[in-house]
Amino acid sequence: MSAALALGDDALVLSHRLGEWAGHAPVLEEEVALANIALDLLGQARVLLSLVGDEDELAYLREERAFRNLQLVEQPNGDFAHTIARQLYFSVHQHLLYERLAAGGGEFADLAAKAVKEVAYHRDHAEQWVLRLGDGTAESHERMQAGLEALWRFTGEMFQPVEGLDAGSGVDWEELGAAWLSAVTATVERATLTLPTGPRTGAWAAGAGRQGLHTEPFGRMLAEMQHLHRSHPGASW
Amino acid sequence: MTSSTDWPLWEVFVRSRRGLSHTHAGSLHAPDAEMALRNARDLYTRRSEGVSIWVVPSTEITASSPDEKDSFFEPAADKPYRHPTFYEIPDGVKHL
Numbered sequence: 001m002s003a004a005l006a007l008g009d010d011a012l013v014l015s016h017r018l019g020e021w022a023g024h025a026p027v028l029e030e031e032v033a034l035a036n037i038a039l040d041l042l043g044q045a046r047v048l049l050s051l052v053g054d055e056d057e058l059a060y061l062r063e064e065r066a067f068r069n070l071q072l073v074e075q076p077n078g079d080f081a082h083t084i085a086r087q088l089y090f091s092v093h094q095h096l097l098y099e100r101l102a103a104g105g106g107e108f109a110d111l112a113a114k115a116v117k118e119v120a121y122h123r124d125h126a127e128q129w130v131l132r133l134g135d136g137t138a139e140s141h142e143r144m145q146a147g148l149e150a151l152w153r154f155t156g157e158m159f160q161p162v163e164g165l166d167a168g169s170g171v172d173w174e175e176l177g178a179a180w181l182s183a184v185t186a187t188v189e190r191a192t193l194t195l196p197t198g199p200r201t202g203a204w205a206a207g208a209g210r211q212g213l214h215t216e217p218f219g220r221m222l223a224e225m226q227h228l229h230r231s232h233p234g235a236s237w
Numbered sequence: 238m239t240s241s242t243d244w245p246l247w248e249v250f251v252r253s254r255r256g257l258s259h260t261h262a263g264s265l266h267a268p269d270a271e272m273a274l275r276n277a278r279d280l281y282t283r284r285s286e287g288v289s290i291w292v293v294p295s296t297e298i299t300a301s302s303p304d305e306k307d308s309f310f311e312p313a314a315d316k317p318y319r320h321p322t323f324y325e326i327p328d329g330v331k332h333l
Contacts, residue, residue: 027244027266028266029265029266029267029272029276029279029280030276032276032279032280033275033276033279036279036284121284124275125275128271128272128275132268132272
């Protein structure tokens with residue numbers, strides 16, 4: 001598995017999920033923010049997938065089992081708090097990872113250096129909302145906590161070493177996991193929320209998204225995403 | 238849907254990278270100043286680097302009243318001594 005494919009699929013799939021919010025966000029301003037993040041991620045996905053092959057073919061003609069994204073990013077949007085929990089978990093991870101890749105001087109250093117500014121904004125956006133929802137009304141607190149709980153089990157997968165991203169690329173996965181945990185803990189506690197307990201392994205114990213094993217909602221997402229391309233193969237747009 | 242008191246109106250002033258002053262760019266709704274800044278960045282600056290953004294709650298702005306326009310802005314044209322128009326400008330002086 002190529003590391004570009006893994007990172008590209010993360011960005012592509014999360015971008016699609018965020019795109020589903022278009023027209024449905026709680027307020028207009030938030031709609032623009034989510035769309036911005038989705039567009040950033042789509043841009044990252046295009047660069048990464050282009051390193052692997054034809055970006056359209058990779059996005060639209062692969063079966064579910066050929067996708068290498070984390071199970072976390074394919075999880076449905078749920079309510080706003082659920083989406084924000086997913087954003088927090090992923091964007092903190094992505095920010096820390098890209099910082100290390102940018103500093104590591106490996107194959108992905110240039111690309112990561114460009115993306116890290118975008119991702120810093122995604123992380124800030126998620127953290128701001130976790131604070132507001134957690135420390136907001138009783139209902140927003142409860143929903144934010146529920147979102148954190150529901151997605152907690154998918155967070156362990158983020159720190160399974162990705163093939164091709166070893167010490168030479170600047171990434172120490174154990175250290176990355178520790179940095180992530182301390183950053184997320186700080187935000188969650190500041191938001192008057194409780195860090196979830198329980199195992200942090202995905203729905204599939206035998207590997208997970210990186211091995212092409214995905215959760216049930218992902219197939220439906222792909223069906224929608226790929227429908228037009230598969231109906232009109234070879235069309236140009 | 239949230240009420241407008243939860244999401245008050247903010248006025249946004251932006252100074253572009255090479256701009257000299259902040260210019261009123263528009264308005265937006267946000268729960269607090271921090272979110273207003275972030276929303277303004279997405280809506281009005283497209284995240285260009287090197288810009289400065291000010292956000293101000295609309296309620297903090299006091300506007301001049303259209304009813305008092307005459308006393309506020311009428312330049313009293315019948316008092317020509319207020320206008321510096323009585324000086325002879327020497328031929329050699331440029332940029333005056």
